[in-house]
Amino acid sequence: MIELADVTKTFTLHQQGGQVLAVIRGASFRVDPGECVALTGPSGSGKSTVMRMVYGNYLAQAGSIRVAGLELTRAAPREISALRRDRLGYVSQFLRVVPRVPTLEVVAEPLLSLGVARGAAEARAADLLSRLNVPKALWSLSPMTFSGGEQQRVNIARGFAHEYPALLLDEPTASLDPVNRGVVLDLIAEAKARGAAILGIFHDAEARARVCDRSVDVGAFSPRSEAA
Numbered sequence: 001m002i003e004l005a006d007v008t009k010t011f012t013l014h015q016q017g018g019q020v021l022a023v024i025r026g027a028s029f030r031v032d033p034g035e036c037v038a039l040t041g042p043s044g045s046g047k048s049t050v051m052r053m054v055y056g057n058y059l060a061q062a063g064s065i066r067v068a069g070l071e072l073t074r075a076a077p078r079e080i081s082a083l084r085r086d087r088l089g090y091v092s093q094f095l096r097v098v099p100r101v102p103t104l105e106v107v108a109e110p111l112l113s114l115g116v117a118r119g120a121a122e123a124r125a126a127d128l129l130s131r132l133n134v135p136k137a138l139w140s141l142s143p144m145t146f147s148g149g150e151q152q153r154v155n156i157a158r159g160f161a162h163e164y165p166a167l168l169l170d171e172p173t174a175s176l177d178p179v180n181r182g183v184v185l186d187l188i189a190e191a192k193a194r195g196a197a198i199l200g201i202f203h204d205a206e207a208r209a210r211v212c213d214r215s216v217d218v219g220a221f222s223p224r225s226e227a228a
Helices: 047-055 077-086 103-112 118-131 148-161 178-193 205-211 223-227
Strands: 002-013 019-031 036-040 062-067 088-091 166-170 197-201 214-217
Touching: 002 047, 019 036, 019 047, 019 062, 019 197, 019 223, 036 047, 036 205, 047 062, 047 166, 047 197, 077 088, 088 148, 103 118, 103 148, 118 148, 148 178, 178 197, 178 205
Parallel strands: 036 197, 036 214, 088 166, 166 197
Antiparallel strands: 002 019, 002 062
16 A cells, blocks of 8 residues: 655755755565554654655655555656545644634545535544544634644544545654543554554654554665664
8 A cells, every 4th residue: 555665865955065965765665454554763864754755745766655556756746636635644743724714624624625525524523523522612713723732633633534545644642641642542543444554653652552563664774874
């Protein structure tokens, strides 16, 4: 479902004389349906870079990245947009939404964009917001006014609204209290049970041990680690 083969990523530092910085070299691994794989490695080893390549934000210089049947290194922007709409979800650390849109609609939007009836989409959104303990009194308000923890829970609800076949998670339990942390781990387990392929960054070692089937050390693909 998610497969990287001999992937290389460099950045050109145009403000430093065009110096080329090698970040990832020869990254190869796969995530199968029903599996959760954690990206590990020290800070700066390239975990976020790998995630952004898999999501299509960064273009690899070499190698192959296939997600749900799409080869990202050759995909057109419209193909990547379609992939994100129905096959590849992403839960980032930060909520980015249009201001003044009510929370219930923010969470329901991934389903509405797929043509799901509004009633069904909002029912799914309401269920997730309830599970994540976002007070119902807040659902009609914009989440831009919420606390950091509340925004994170809205972001998680939005990311799990649609049953994506592939899912990227960037620190999904960071800063959550024990109760909501447990809810998120349950959501991940449920996604695995229905066959989702999940790739994530989990600095929470206990959470990683609970939901991840194995880890990939990104440091093994870092030219900077080789130099050290």
